[in-house]
Amino acid sequence: xxxxxxxxxxxxxxxxxxxxxxxxxxxxxxxxxxxxxxxxxxxxxxxxxxxxxxxxxxxxxxxxxxxxxxxxxxxxxxxxxxxxxxxxxxxxxxxxxxxxxxxxxxxxxxxxxxxxxxxxxxxxxxxxxxxxxxxxxxxxxxxxxxxxxxxxxxxxxxxxxxxxxxxxxxxxxxxxxxxxxxxxxxxxxxxxxxxxxxxxxxxxxxxxxxxxxxxxxxxxxxxxxxxxxxxxxxxxxxxxxxxxxxxxxxxxxxxxxxxxxxxxxxxxxxxxxxxxxxxxxxxxxxxxxxxxxxxxxxxxxxxxxxxxxxxxxxxxxxxxxxxxxxxxxxxxxxxxxxxxxxxxxxxxxxxxxxxxxxxxxxxxxxxxxxxxxxxxxxxxxxxxxxxxxxxxxxxxxxxxxxxxxxxxxxxxxxxxxxxxxxxxxxxxxxxxxxxxxxxxxxxxxxxxxxxxxxxxxxxxxxxxxxxxxxxxxxxxxxxxxx
Ligand code: HEM
Numbered sequence: 001x002x003x004x005x006x007x008x009x010x011x012x013x014x015x016x017x018x019x020x021x022x023x024x025x026x027x028x029x030x031x032x033x034x035x036x037x038x039x040x041x042x043x044x045x046x047x048x049x050x051x052x053x054x055x056x057x058x059x060x061x062x063x064x065x066x067x068x069x070x071x072x073x074x075x076x077x078x079x080x081x082x083x084x085x086x087x088x089x090x091x092x093x094x095x096x097x098x099x100x101x102x103x104x105x106x107x108x109x110x111x112x113x114x115x116x117x118x119x120x121x122x123x124x125x126x127x128x129x130x131x132x133x134x135x136x137x138x139x140x141x142x143x144x145x146x147x148x149x150x151x152x153x154x155x156x157x158x159x160x161x162x163x164x165x166x167x168x169x170x171x172x173x174x175x176x177x178x179x180x181x182x183x184x185x186x187x188x189x190x191x192x193x194x195x196x197x198x199x200x201x202x203x204x205x206x207x208x209x210x211x212x213x214x215x216x217x218x219x220x221x222x223x224x225x226x227x228x229x230x231x232x233x234x235x236x237x238x239x240x241x242x243x244x245x246x247x248x249x250x251x252x253x254x255x256x257x258x259x260x261x262x263x264x265x266x267x268x269x270x271x272x273x274x275x276x277x278x279x280x281x282x283x284x285x286x287x288x289x290x291x292x293x294x295x296x297x298x299x300x301x302x303x304x305x306x307x308x309x310x311x312x313x314x315x316x317x318x319x320x321x322x323x324x325x326x327x328x329x330x331x332x333x334x335x336x337x338x339x340x341x342x343x344x345x346x347x348x349x350x351x352x353x354x355x356x357x358x359x360x361x362x363x364x365x366x367x368x369x370x371x372x373x374x375x376x377x378x379x380x381x382x383x384x385x386x387x388x389x390x391x392x393x394x395x396x397x398x399x400x401x402x403x404x405x406x407x408x409x410x411x412x413x414x415x416x417x418x419x420x421x422x423x424x425x426x427x428x429x430x431x432x433x434x435x436x437x438x439x440x441x442x443x444x445x446x447x448x449x450x451x452x453x454x455x456x457x458x459x460x461x462x463x464x465x466x467x468x469x470x471x472x473x474x475x476x477x478x479x480x481x482x
Pocket of ligand 1: 058080085216368371372410414433
């Protein structure tokens with residue numbers, strides 16, 4: 001109860017609200033005077049997911065399975081789905097949480113706090129504009145929309161990187177290895193925004209309906225492996241070891257961050273070179289070798305987190321269910337590493353790049369199995385509304401476990417046709433994908449509903465006061481609903 005009360009506050013004086021049970025190193029004293037508007041980041045992220053990215057995840061496969069004739073708009077909407085999900089849903093969620101956590105683990109105030117509120121309109125506005133302009137508009141409105149969207153993303157990326165670097169690249173920062181993940185991830189964010197701008201300029205100049213596929217692939221790689229996974233692995237290697245009774249790694253964790261970043265840089269350079277010049281056996285082999293580096297980094301991060309070699313279970317009792325999401329995300333990270341190596345080794349020997357089915361399988365193992373799973377699990381563990389929720393709705397484990405099961409089912413259904421590859425090319429392959437989209441939207445919808453409900457409940461004045469907490473605990477002991 002004391003742990004819950006401490007983690008429920010969310011006030012300026014709290015620590016990273018992920019409190020391990022047992023003897024662990026004390027967190028750094030908080031210095032944050034400015035708290036990022038994490039609720040706005042989370043709210044925007046979840047709205048873009050439910051009404052954008054995940055909605056398209058259901059409609060796009062249905063359109064194929066039911067032979068709706070969407071023409072080339074289908075592929076434009078696939079690209080919109082990718083950007084809405086990577087930068088809108090996952091990107092804004094992870095940026096919001098990173099901004100909230102940085103002062104707590106670095107002991108530094110957020111740098112350039114005035115830039116922070118601008119990030120949501122810049123990045124959110126960019127992906128919405130892109131999703132509207134590319135598939136739906138034509139002529140000048142389309143070109144203007146695309147160009148403005150790319151400019152907003154670039155401005156948002158520079159602002160985000162300035163905040164991250166300004167906060168963590170300080171001698172007094174105590175962010176240790178996490179700073180490496182975050183600073184390199186912010187670099188990848190700027191790189192993807194620059195590449196996106198170059199792609200959009202080409203689309204506008206040549207009147208292309210779609211981003212050229214090879215360039216789009218390179219862009220997605222930097223967004224997913226460079227930005228999202230570097231940040232996610234940074235948070236995981238920071239927060240998870242103390243919960244599994246392991247020491248927090250520093251030098252080895254830095255090495256894992258650098259390995260992942262080098263893999264991303266090598267792949268990005270080779271893929272961009274191949275897309276803008278000529279693809280050769282050498283560029284293909286560099287891409288395959290980079291994939292192997294990335295797979296090695298995933299295994300290293302899983303090992304360093306300690307989930308596979310727990311020495312103790314220091315997760316508070318009420319947080320056990322959300323911690324299963326973290327375990328599941330690491331299990332999918334290992335699956336992604338195995339799949340990546342499985343596809344990359346023969347491709348490396350033959351001097352070819354991995355095919356589109358393999359890319360799709362790895363991509364969705366990571367985006368649904370790792371990124372979405374970790375967002376929901378870590379969200380339930382560290383977002384103050386959820387800590388408060390465990391007091392308000394103590395029997396919530398069953399719902400959490402149902403969401404966990406649903407997300408795992410969604411991953412399996414989504415990657416099954418991709419793993420079958422050329423053996424399953426009839427349109428029936430889109431049915432499991434449509435089902436995956438429906439199950440995933442239900443799971444993320446349940447998470448969004450719980451967040452919103454707890455936010456509304458906890459706005460009651462004095463909700464988190466000691467008196468209110470004590471009287472709710474007493475009511476529960478009497479068997480009444482608090
Ligand atoms: C279960 C949920 C999901 C379903 C059913 C789904 C479905 C799809 C489908 C049907 C495609 C097109 C594949 C093709 O071209 O044949 C696609 C592409 C893609 N998806 Fe998903 N998706 C889901 C979740 C996600 C998530 C959570 C993310 C990111 C966080 C994501 C990122 C992408 C990306 C980056 C592409 C490639 C876009 C491009 O080609 O530009 N997806 N997805």
